[in-house]
Amino acid sequence: LDGITKESTEAMINEVLAVYPEKARKKRAPHLGANDQGSGSACVKSNKKTVPGVMSARGCAYAGAKGVVWGPIRDMVHVSHGPVGCGWYSWGTRRNLVTGINGVTQFAMQFTSDFQEKDIVYGGDKKLRTLLEEAKELFPLAKGISVLSECPVGLIGDDINSVAKTASKEMGIPVIPCNCEGFRGVSQSLGHHISNDTIRDYIIETREFAEPETPYDIALIGDYNIGGDVWSAKPLLEEIGLNVKAVWTGDGELEKIAATHKVKLNLIHCYRSMNYMCKVMEEKFGIPWHEFNFFGPTKIRESLRSIGALFDETIQANVEKVIAKYDPIMQGIIDQYKPRLDGKKVMLLVGGLRPRHTIGAYEDLGMECVGSGYEFAHTDDYDRTAPEMPDATVVYDDPSEYEFEKFADALRPDLIGSGIKEKYVFQKMGIPFRQMHSWDYSGPYHGYKGFEIFARDVDMAVNSPTWKLVKSPF
Numbered sequence: 217l218d219g220i221t222k223e224s225t226e227a228m229i230n231e232v233l234a235v236y237p238e239k240a241r242k243k244r245a246p247h248l249g250a251n252d253q254g255s256g257s258a259c260v261k262s263n264k265k266t267v268p269g270v271m272s273a274r275g276c277a278y279a280g281a282k283g284v285v286w287g288p289i290r291d292m293v294h295v296s297h298g299p300v301g302c303g304w305y306s307w308g309t310r311r312n313l314v315t316g317i318n319g320v321t322q323f324a325m326q327f328t329s330d331f332q333e334k335d336i337v338y339g340g341d342k343k344l345r346t347l348l349e350e351a352k353e354l355f356p357l358a359k360g361i362s363v364l365s366e367c368p369v370g371l372i373g374d375d376i377n378s379v380a381k382t383a384s385k386e387m388g389i390p391v392i393p394c395n396c397e398g399f400r401g402v403s404q405s406l407g408h409h410i411s412n413d414t415i416r417d418y419i420i421e422t423r424e425f426a427e428p429e430t431p432y433d434i435a436l437i438g439d440y441n442i443g444g445d446v447w448s449a450k451p452l453l454e455e456i457g458l459n460v461k462a463v464w465t466g467d468g469e470l471e472k473i474a475a476t477h478k479v480k481l482n483l484i485h486c487y488r489s490m491n492y493m494c495k496v497m498e499e500k501f502g503i504p505w506h507e508f509n510f511f512g513p514t515k516i517r518e519s520l521r522s523i524g525a526l527f528d529e530t531i532q533a534n535v536e537k538v539i540a541k542y543d544p545i546m547q548g549i550i551d552q553y554k555p556r557l558d559g560k561k562v563m564l565l566v567g568g569l570r571p572r573h574t575i576g577a578y579e580d581l582g583m584e585c586v587g588s589g590y591e592f593a594h595t596d597d598y599d600r601t602a603p604e605m606p607d608a609t610v611v612y613d614d615p616s617e618y619e620f621e622k623f624a625d626a627l628r629p630d631l632i633g634s635g636i637k638e639k640y641v642f643q644k645m646g647i648p649f650r651q652m653h654s655w656d657y658s659g660p661y662h663g664y665k666g667f668e669i670f671a672r673d674v675d676m677a678v679n680s681p682t683w684k685l686v687k688s689p690f
């Protein structure tokens with residue numbers, strides 16, 4: 217990219233690090249680097265404990281379990297087990313949309329055991345048991361109940377596993393304990409892993425699909441239906457002739473998830489949060505898995521062809537038909553928005569997938585990614601990031617708010633895509649912003665349907681006349 221070299225990026229990093237005390241500097245330095253595009257491997261260290269005292273954007277294991285993996289399963293009751301706060305503040309904010317009738321066939325409601333002092337002192341097992349029975353009685357059509365531990369449950373040593381086991385037997389529905397106390401691990405990432413393990417131990421192989429098997433049976437893994445993403449991605453996979461038998465876990469159904477051991481292929485969008493179960497299903501049931509990217513027409517085209525290559529000529533012909541159908545529509549969108557966005561620079565900081573997966577969609581609109589990083593990615597994510605980002609651009613792992621602001625000040629992007637904690641800081645700096653977790657109350661962004669909305673939203677943010685009225689302090 218123009219004006220960005222390995223030297224300039226490293227100088228920028230050193231300037232930011234210079235304000236830290238020596239110990240913190242030593243800890244943070246390996247997490248900031250200049251991308252080596254050709255290497256195909258990570259230029260930073262990751263998945264390490266946040267340096268105490270710096271402002272991190274990370275969440276916790278409970279967030280990864282309740283908010284990410286379990287919450288989107290629509291036909292279960294999900295219990296936030298512990299004090300009310302974690303449940304309350306994790307309720308609905310991720311925008312994982314669901315179909316069905318609330319309280320009857322879907323349960324996008326807040327259930328909490330609402331721990332009080334006496335539960336901390338005397339234990340909350342009895343209360344949990346009562347709650348499970350009440351939930352079953354009030355919501356008889358729920359297919360199961362998940363019990364998601366908050367920190368205090370682990371700290372006082374409650375045994376939710378045995379409560380769940382007896383309740384499940386006596387009530388006749390799956391009650392799944394998930395020991396995802398927020399203090400476990402270094403970020404929400406361990407919450408994903410623990411939840412994957414729980415699906416492995418309690419759910420998979422407990423059901424069969426109702427319909428007969430076909431060679432085109434697949435599962436859509438790691439799409440959480442944020443702003444309706446699944447409702448764009450699933451029809452597209454169906455349009456090329458695949459049978460999407462289960463979705464993990466966006467607008468998900470427990471019994472279909474439980475029967476996923478019968479599919480022929482797992483297609484995984486969010487690698488970070490669900491690679492664990494793909495690997496389990498490969499080892500245990502011989503089901504291959506394949507990564508794809510449904511952000512922006514270039515990546516969609518590549519992905520559809522790579523998916524087609526795993527099937528026969530019928531599917532491959534369908535893929536070409538679908539591409540030929542949507543390419544002109546996508547070109548129309550690009551013709552409309554690219555002149556308004558060409559050459560604009562974007563910086564990203566999101567969780568574990570989008571900082572690499574959305575780059576192509578910005579590039580389809582003529583934009584350039586001048587910096588990207590993750591809250592909780594691991595080395596295998598950074599390996600996958602290297603070829604997606606322009607050479608020598610800055611990569612940041614679990615950056616502090618200070619680091620992110622300083623990089624933005626130095627690089628002067630035309631757009632930042634990150635989370636709600638970042639949004640108002642950057643808008644006050646006069647920088648256009650999109651909230652790239654919840655799609656900023658918009659979406660879907662996946663698939664062809666999503667790109668049209670994405671392009672409109674990016675244009676709306678970058679070219680809003682509002683920015684002429686904001687006096688930036690920088």
Ligand code: ICE
Pocket residue numbers: 280284310404440486487488489566567568569570571652653654
């Ligand atoms: Fe995967 Mo916010 Fe989803 Fe990713 Fe994951 Fe989280 Fe969502 Fe973000 C998620 S599952 S909740 S695509 S935890 S937007 S890694 S941080 S980039």
